[in-house]
Amino acid sequence: MQITKEKKIEMLRSMLLSRQFEDKLTELCKIEGKIPGMMILCTGQEAVGSGVCAALAPEDIIISNHRSHNHLLARGADPNALMAEIYGKRTGCNKGKSGTLHLAVPEVNALCTTTVVGGGPPIAVGTAFAQQYRKEESVTVCFFGDGAADEGSFHEALNLASLWRLPVIFVCENNLYAGAQRYEEHTKVKDIADRAIAYAMPGEVVDGNDVTAVYRAACKAREIAVSEKGPTLIECKTYRCHGHGEADLQLYQPKDEIAAWVEKCPIDKLRDEALSEGLISNDAYEEMNRKMNEIVENAVRFAEESPFPSPEEALEDVFVSSRIS
Amino acid sequence: MQITKEKKIEMLRSMLLSRQFEDKLTELCKIEGKIPGMMILCTGQEAVGSGVCAALAPEDIIISNHRSHNHLLARGADPNALMAEIYGKRTGCNKGKSGTLHLAVPEVNALCTTTVVGGGPPIAVGTAFAQQYRKEESVTVCFFGDGAADEGSFHEALNLASLWRLPVIFVCENNLYAGAQRYEEHTKVKDIADRAIAYAMPGEVVDGNDVTAVYRAACKAREIAVSEKGPTLIECKTYRCHGHGEADLQLYQPKDEIAAWVEKCPIDKLRDEALSEGLISNDAYEEMNRKMNEIVENAVRFAEESPFPSPEEALEDVFVSSRIS
Amino acid sequence: MNQLGMGQAVNQALREEMMRDSGVFIAGEGIGVGIMESPMLPTFGLLKDFGPERVKDTPVSEAAIAGLAVGAAAAGLRPVVEILFSPFFTLASDMIVNHAAKLRYLSGGKSTFPLVVRIKNASGHGAGCQHSHNLEAWAAHCPGLKVVMPSTPADAKGLLKSAIRDDNPVIFIENMALYFQPGPVPDEEYLTPIGKAEIKRQGKDVTVVAWSNMVGLALRAADQFSQEGVEVEIVDVRTLAPLDKETILASVRKTGRLVVIHEANRTGGFAGEISAIVMEEALASLKAPLRRVTGPDIPVPASPPLESFYIPNEENLISAIREII
Amino acid sequence: MNQLGMGQAVNQALREEMMRDSGVFIAGEGIGVGIMESPMLPTFGLLKDFGPERVKDTPVSEAAIAGLAVGAAAAGLRPVVEILFSPFFTLASDMIVNHAAKLRYLSGGKSTFPLVVRIKNASGHGAGCQHSHNLEAWAAHCPGLKVVMPSTPADAKGLLKSAIRDDNPVIFIENMALYFQPGPVPDEEYLTPIGKAEIKRQGKDVTVVAWSNMVGLALRAADQFSQEGVEVEIVDVRTLAPLDKETILASVRKTGRLVVIHEANRTGGFAGEISAIVMEEALASLKAPLRRVTGPDIPVPASPPLESFYIPNEENLISAIREII
């Protein structure tokens, strides 16, 4: 499959925005009391969300998890509303109710984000079912980690999705860790992709730091899904360059392992490719970088200047006032 | 592996007892108000429990499910106490608390029986962990159905058992139905045994109506388990000759399918083998049959003559009076 | 008016709402092809009439069933899923409690989750505590859920229709014993509002608050007292959440005496909530201590005399009332 | 006496009991190698001191973790397992509620399940409602479970040691905010009995019943009232099940006024149970209506001002007390 110049530039831009957004958060987290809650980043894993989302149509749905910033930004979520939500501000995409851990942006079909590990797959079964039920030509993507693949919900969801040939792409970001636990310490299967066999479903291992490879795999899986052939499990092998959260000192991650993976930065990889293929000039790249930085700085300004919700707003949004008729 | 004459006779006896026990229950169920609760039988599946239990040592543990009669009888549980429990009598193995659905007989290391589909595997992980922790040369067997293999708990349990190389044998009785649902309507994987791949665990398909094949597979799995190589998943292909429960009219089971499987009766198969190998004479077989019938009749008499618990006994056995010291 | 059992009334509600709104579908274990085919059961005939696209038999996978509902609702359908027996609510509880109930709030009011989870409770069938366990207090303790527990076929039909049209997640709990007790159901279409109690019997001397199968029992007890000149008022709350405090309080202010009856275990049961409300808002009206008539703090035992001891009966209620009049 | 945080006190209890009894082991997500290595945390250093045979890091598999406990306990060990955050109790709830709590009863008193499930609740950390959700009322509504919620480091240590030696399943709920509030812990070994409340402050004017993190808050409020000549008695129930009714009733009979405070959502919270008991047994002593001070009926929001609004504070308690004195 030939990937267009525009697509590559789109993915480069999307990864850069995500990186800038999160680098800024790393910085902000060092300021005591600035950012509430846990701060969970995907630095180094940007190729997954950016590659997959580049393969999607606007009507496609994504279900995300605790490590969601890249998925949502790649999907086109408004950085201002995300940043404000992370700050806990009223202007946040969820009015301060969710904070950084369950950011949901229905406007861009990022319908549900759950921080319950393994919570996503059963919900993705439901959204994909709705797509199939309405005979839409659309798919659901569910992002989750290697650790999540040990939850019972993963198993139930993949079995049901396969049984009903639902249009869902299960994207496992195998970043080699689940919390402080190394991959080999939480399962003995070499590749999570092999679990697809248990459901008679296609499974594929992809270099998760190669955004074009991810994009290709997602395109293929999407094609299978919309042609009513059912779900695919894609395992993206990547690495969590930061700790589980920003407060995590990464004592259990070998320093040279981190260094080796930092070398494999997915952004550098695509940039070098784009430069050598003449898709972008050095200047244009720097300009893009600067632009992303500006977007992030604006988002921070927006978040800082936004008001906190007033305490009683906590009481809103539990129920819909019913439309019983 | 050569199977001794004694072993074959033991298995024949165990299957016969189970069949007689359950045939009697089928009869009793037709008498309105005789037997409380649902009556769930394994008629035609006897080779599984009888074959597996023949491979076990007394210190081995079994974890059973709603279709437990054969497992327990094969393990050596007292038929009187089982029958009395099924009747809801005070002399039942669980004093009338459990009834037919959760019969537990710790005396023969049938430690837990659960009617929550999929409830067994995580518990088996725990008992096998205890065996490993104490460095015993014993194993845990967990019996469950094909439907149970779709529960999330199955997945979590197999992953953990494999990870820790626990001495468990997961025995899936694939009787082609989960309730009214045919196998192909609840999963797309051809063999449940293939799910072992998802945990880098050995998986084996066995003819579940051939008790010697089941016995051989169980011996092999036990050998693997006690030599610290971890769990095995054995799928026994068999058939539920009766309905899910005795009240089930089997409208959804094709008549010729039932007939074909009745033909494959595991007891007839072993009997014919034993006769032709000269391990048993026709007379001896009939005598054995009569003997089993007598045991069952005695059990029924025992149950009938036993008193019901008095209502307030319901209040007992929730807690142990603590041994805090 | 027709005389229907509650299962038939539920069936009518499902049928009418499926005809009215093509976004309504039903899913669960054995709801299409079941082990029992009886017109008294809630989903009888629906597969035939609505086809396998809208009547989805699922594998034995409670988390996936509930996740299916959450996702399909998020994507705009109106799922009505069934959890076979109430103890299996546990297996679906992450999806229901952490997702169905919370995701709207987490979205800051952007998303809606119009779904119904039908749950059957099976006490009185000798099936034991893994099939019989009243967990309504769990659901009622969870913001974001509505909890409905009808006592009559007519209420069941009207409330289920309202539940399906409600834009919020509704837990709809059916007591299976009521499937076989016919009652009048209006011929014309009607909706019964969620959140409104009904005085099922007027009285001035003592208030009995009840729901589900306890209402019929309370009515019979009230008839007895009436012969003695004691008039018992029976408040059928119908929905535990939202709870119609005003009707309860008005009744207690009138009678000055309160008995709450439920089948669930005593400690931590929903009678506590009702007591607290009365103690907060109508203490001065009380002429006598509270009485609770409930299941004792034991699992539901299987043996008939033990199970009968568990389930509250008319005599229990009568003596409780006698103690305070 | 040492000044220790509650995490340290829990750590001491685990350490002492593991030294005392070789059947005690601990298991959970990140309890050996964790993302935070702080001596204030409950399992700090245990892996180093007891080794990987007794300190088991598990995959992210809550059902398997709980099942591990059930099975290991059935087979004679004394597991102490951890559920990371209380909302994930849902994922373990089938194993805990349908198995740990019921299997002894189902065995007719033959089996014992001496296990402890430690659960952390995380309100006050800005993590939002999928990490913060007080579910103690669920556990307390389940016969067969003991439920412990310590308010001080000393109680935590003594109660956890008792819990580990108890032959029944114990749910031990730790509020993480208390990890960082030092308090005195006796140097010599001691056990604190499960099922005994403690009057944490004597008073004659009003009874405040509290547990866990609400006790400290109540003590501070009481100090304020003391300056006004109002003496608040504070009953720390310490264990919800079994509940020390006598201590509560004696206090209410003395003061005639009752406030119950808990962090959990109001509707269906355990304050209801306490109200019911008082209304049944001490109604005549009451001089004023009940007041409940609780979390409102909303999920716990993430944004700091919203989360602060959720968590009951001294002012809420003070005004509730003022309303009834």
Ligand SMILES: Cc1ncc(C[n+]2csc(CCOP(=O)(O)OP(=O)(O)O)c2C)c(N)n1
């Ligand atoms: C059900 C559940 N259990 C535990 C946790 C705590 N937790 C949060 S993230 C995490 C690790 C998840 O690992 P993985 O799925 O590989 O995702 P990653 O963090 O590596 O992206 C854990 C255990 C949780 N949020 N939900």
Ligand SMILES: Cc1ncc(C[n+]2csc(CCOP(=O)(O)OP(=O)(O)O)c2C)c(N)n1
């Ligand atoms: C968690 C749970 N869900 C549903 C049920 C109801 N149920 C009882 S047996 C059964 C079918 C189980 O099928 P399978 O595992 O194949 O065992 P089989 O009955 O065929 O032996 C179902 C759905 C249950 N007992 N537990």
Ligand SMILES: [Mg+2]
């Ligand atoms: Mg990971």
Ligand SMILES: [Mg+2]
């Ligand atoms: Mg089966």
